[in-house]
Amino acid sequence: MSTGTTKLDVVVSDVVPVNDLVTRFHFRRRDGELLPTFSGGAHVVVEMRDGDLTRLNPYSLMGSPLDTREYTISVRRDDVGRGGSLFMHRSVKPGLEMVVSYPVNLFSLDLRAKKHLMLAGGIGITPFMAQTAQLAGAGGNFELHYTCRTASLGTYADVLQERYGRRIRLYHDDLEERIELDRLLSSQPLGTHLYVCGPAGMINWVRERAAALGWPPETVHYEHFAAPQPGLPFDVTLAVSGKTIRVGEQQSLLEAIEAAGVDPPYLCRGGVCGQCETNVISYDGKFIHNDHWLSEEDHRSGCKIMPCVSRFEGKSLVLER
Amino acid sequence: MAAKTIISRPIYGTLSPQPGKHHLFVADAEGALAIVDMAKTAPPGFFDGAEIVFIPGPDGKYVEALEALKSAQLHVAPSFASLLPRLKQTLTNAHMGLRLYLAGTEGLIGQAMQVALEAGIDHTSMQTEHRGSLARRMQCVHCKGITENVTTQPATCAHCGLLLLVRDHYSRRLAAFQGVCINAEDRSEIPPVEEAFP
Numbered sequence: 001m002s003t004g005t006t007k008l009d010v011v012v013s014d015v016v017p018v019n020d021l022v023t024r025f026h027f028r029r030r031d032g033e034l035l036p037t038f039s040g041g042a043h044v045v046v047e048m049r050d051g052d053l054t055r056l057n058p059y060s061l062m063g064s065p066l067d068t069r070e071y072t073i074s075v076r077r078d079d080v081g082r083g084g085s086l087f088m089h090r091s092v093k094p095g096l097e098m099v100v101s102y103p104v105n106l107f108s109l110d111l112r113a114k115k116h117l118m119l120a121g122g123i124g125i126t127p128f129m130a131q132t133a134q135l136a137g138a139g140g141n142f143e144l145h146y147t148c149r150t151a152s153l154g155t156y157a158d159v160l161q162e163r164y165g166r167r168i169r170l171y172h173d174d175l176e177e178r179i180e181l182d183r184l185l186s187s188q189p190l191g192t193h194l195y196v197c198g199p200a201g202m203i204n205w206v207r208e209r210a211a212a213l214g215w216p217p218e219t220v221h222y223e224h225f226a227a228p229q230p231g232l233p234f235d236v237t238l239a240v241s242g243k244t245i246r247v248g249e250q251q252s253l254l255e256a257i258e259a260a261g262v263d264p265p266y267l268c269r270g271g272v273c274g275q276c277e278t279n280v281i282s283y284d285g286k287f288i289h290n291d292h293w294l295s296e297e298d299h300r301s302g303c304k305i306m307p308c309v310s311r312f313e314g315k316s317l318v319l320e321r
Numbered sequence: 322m323a324a325k326t327i328i329s330r331p332i333y334g335t336l337s338p339q340p341g342k343h344h345l346f347v348a349d350a351e352g353a354l355a356i357v358d359m360a361k362t363a364p365p366g367f368f369d370g371a372e373i374v375f376i377p378g379p380d381g382k383y384v385e386a387l388e389a390l391k392s393a394q395l396h397v398a399p400s401f402a403s404l405l406p407r408l409k410q411t412l413t414n415a416h417m418g419l420r421l422y423l424a425g426t427e428g429l430i431g432q433a434m435q436v437a438l439e440a441g442i443d444h445t446s447m448q449t450e451h452r453g454s455l456a457r458r459m460q461c462v463h464c465k466g467i468t469e470n471v472t473t474q475p476a477t478c479a480h481c482g483l484l485l486l487v488r489d490h491y492s493r494r495l496a497a498f499q500g501v502c503i504n505a506e507d508r509s510e511i512p513p514v515e516e517a518f519p
Contacts, residue, residue, distance in 0.1 A: 114441040186342060190415040191441015214341025214418035216446035 007047075008035065012096045013070060022123065022155045023089055024062075027071045027100060035068045040131030041107035041195075041223070044071060045269055047099040050087045056255070057084040058225055058269050060126040060197075061103060062156075064133035071100065074155065076123040082230055082250050104267050107197065107223035109134065114191030116142040119179070119206055121198020125155055127223060128197065132164060145179055147171040147198070181206065185213050196222045225270030226290050228252035231311045238262060238321040239281050253307035262321055264307070271309035278305050278319050285314010330489040333430065333451040338363040342418035344371040345411060346392075347433040349401075350378030351453035352425025357386050359422075368392040372411070374404050376429065378453070401432050408433065412440035422448040428458040428469060431496035444493060455518040459487055460497035467497055474517035475503045484511065487518070 014026035029035055038061055048055040059073035075088045092098070107127055109116060116135060118128050128144055135142045144167060148154035151172055160168045171177040185194070194215060196206045203222045210220050230250050237244045238257065247256040254276055257264055267273040271291030280303050289299045291306035298304045305312070305319070336359040338344075344367070346356055353375060360368070372394040373387055387395055398404035412419075421437055423430045430449050438444060456470040459478075466480025475484050478500060485500030492499065504510045 112441070112443075186416060186418055188417040189441075190412060190417060190419060192417050212340055214339065214343075214420055216420075216443065218443045218446050219417070 006102045007099050008044075008102060010035075010071070010098055010100055012092055012094050012098060015092060015094055018074060018155055019153055021153060022074050022076050024072055024074045025088065025092060027073075027098065028069065030097065035071055036102055037068055038065055038071075038103035038130075039105050039108055040065055040134035041109065041127045042103040042105035042130070043107075043127075043225075043268070044073070044103050045101040045266075046073070046088075048084055048087050048092075050083070050091070054255075054259075055082070055084045055087065056269055057227075060107075060130070060223075062126040062129035064137070065130055066133065066137050071103075074123065074126050076155075078227070081227055084227075104273075106268055106273050107195070107221060109195070110193045110219075110221070111140075113193035113219075114141065115189055115193070116140065117184075117188055117192050117194050118142060118144040119194070119196040119198070119202075120144065120146045121196075121202040122148060122153075123155065124196075124198030124202075124223075125157075125160075126197075128195070129156060129160075131195070132160065136164065143167050143169070145169045145171065145184065147173065147179065147202070150174045181209050182213065185210055185215065193219045193221065196220075197224070200224055200226075223272065224292060225268065225272065226292065226309045227270070228255075228309045229288075229290055229311070231288065232313055234285075234312050234314070234317065236312070237316070237318045239318050240321050247311070252309065253305070253311060257307060257321060264321055266308060269308045271306050274306075276306060276308050278307055278321055279303060280305055281318040281320050283312070283314065283317045285312055285317065287312055326489045329491045329493075331427070331431070331449075331491055331493075333449045335359075336422050336424060336448050336450045338367055339420040339448065341420035342370060343415070344368075344420050344422065345415075346371065346373040346375075346422045346424070347404075347408065347429070348373070348423070349376040349425035349429040349453070350380075350383070352423075352429065352450070353377075353383035353387050355424035355450040355452050356390070356422070357383075360390050372396070374398060374408065376401060376404065376425075401429060405436065408436055409440075412437060412442075415440070420448070421446075422450075424450045425452055426454050426456060427451060428456065428496075431458060431491075431493070434493065435496040438493065457487060457518050458497045459485065459500045460492065460495050461485055461500050463502060467495075468500070471498075471500075472516055472518045473514050475512060475514060476500060484508075 009030045010027040011030050013028045016024040043058045043060045045056050045058050063072040077089050078085045241262050245260045266276040274293045288311040290309040336355050368390050371392040373392045374396045423433050456472050459468045459471045461478040464481035468479040483502045486503040488499045490499040
């Protein structure tokens with residue numbers, strides 16, 4: 001059993017279309033008990049059994065941490081992805097029995113902060129749904145700036161505005177509304193922490209401006225799950241378990257290792273947490289690193305790989321697994 | 322230079338210019354020289370947005386050296402207690418983008434850090450550099466009294482008079498090292514007193 005990946009047997013209690021792209025899924029425990037406690041920013045890994053294929057995708061919990069009768073996630077349909085979101089949208093119906101991991105939080109609030117400044121882009125809103133509920137319940141000081149493409153794709157913008165009024169500020173791309181980021185960052189009281197979740201470009205932009213304007217790294221929190229990218233199939237030798245496996249086009253290296261019956265540790269499956277870091281014994285070819293965990297130096301060294309999101313092209317790859 | 326003995330024993334670095342919009346320096350005595358040394362590597366115009374608060378040592382030196390940096394503000398104070406209201410006021414009104422630099426004795430660094438922590442700055446976000454005396458600020462774990470400028474091992478509590486072993490165990494919350502009775506079993510046993518923190 002992998003670290004932190006204790007499983008929960010759940011049943012889908014509700015499926016609610018939110019807008020053209022996003023659907024919300026509710027899970028309850030099959031035994032009727034309460035689900036484990038979680039904190040705002042936590043995610044669960046959802047197991048999707050799609051015929052012979054098992055996909056394990058992480059999704060942020062978006063319900064209030066004060067209510068553990070159910071877990072809720074929101075899934076944005078990605079028509080060109082590896083099929084996990086399409087499976088959720090097409091095949092998951094109320095009553096379906098599924099398995100999810102215990103919650104893990106890699107994007108938690110720093111409750112020492114005097115104020116929490118949140119920046120969301122698109123479906124990156126989901127962890128903030130839980131975080132705002134957690135803070136509001138404890139009288140916390142927060143402000144959320146949410147960028148979405150159009151008002152109709154502003155998932156939960158209406159809910160948030162109704163709950164929190166002026167603490168929520170919306171920016172619509174189609175109306176050319178933009179966050180005045182430098183002014184926003186420069187006008188925050190000392191002791192503010194910054195949280196950003198959204199597309200990689202937005203996260204990089206916010207982190208770069210915050211650093212330049214003197215926000216210490218300890219005050220800047222971000223979460224970006226890199227979905228595993230499809231790519232050319234490749235062969236890998238697992239030296240410890242003495243197996244040679246093939247990684248399929250739509251499969252991640254981690255999924256291929258698991259399919260061969262080897263059980264490496266993992267938590268986020270999105271290149272963030274570092275759990276599945278694997279040593280490379282030898283290789284002839286080139287790595288396609290997609291993670292946010294290893295340093296650039298590690299990437300160049302050819303000694304390590306994050307099998308959850310990264311791939312390989314070349315003649316041979318031997319891993320210490 | 323303080324050596325790391327146990328995890329709570331603070332270690333200090335070397336001041337270096339950080340990205341930011343405002344720079345607040347708090348220093349005492351030889352701590353001024355840490356600021357002067359850092360200024361040699363600071364980008365042009367760095368001190369235009371800087372405020373220096375300085376407590377001179379008994380020799381009264383280094384005020385001119387700091388004046389020469391032409392910071393936006395230089396405030397010279399006779400003691401930490403006398404600058405405390407000003408420091409609190411500055412931090413209360415400050416915005417993100419203010420960077421804090423602390424230099425000088427451990428007592429000064431610790432007490433300024435204590436105020437800054439309350440204002441919401443993480444201790445790892447502060448630049449610190451130890452210069453000058455190794456004298457310690459000590460809390461007696463028995464009567465809770467604070468004794469300033471402890472240079473000996475063991476040291477006598479200025480409040481309850483117990484003879485205390487000055488530990489490396491440090492409290493950021495109290496800005497003090499912990500002093501524990503060294504002869505609790507037999508008070509007549511007086512170990513030799515050494516000048517351990519000159």
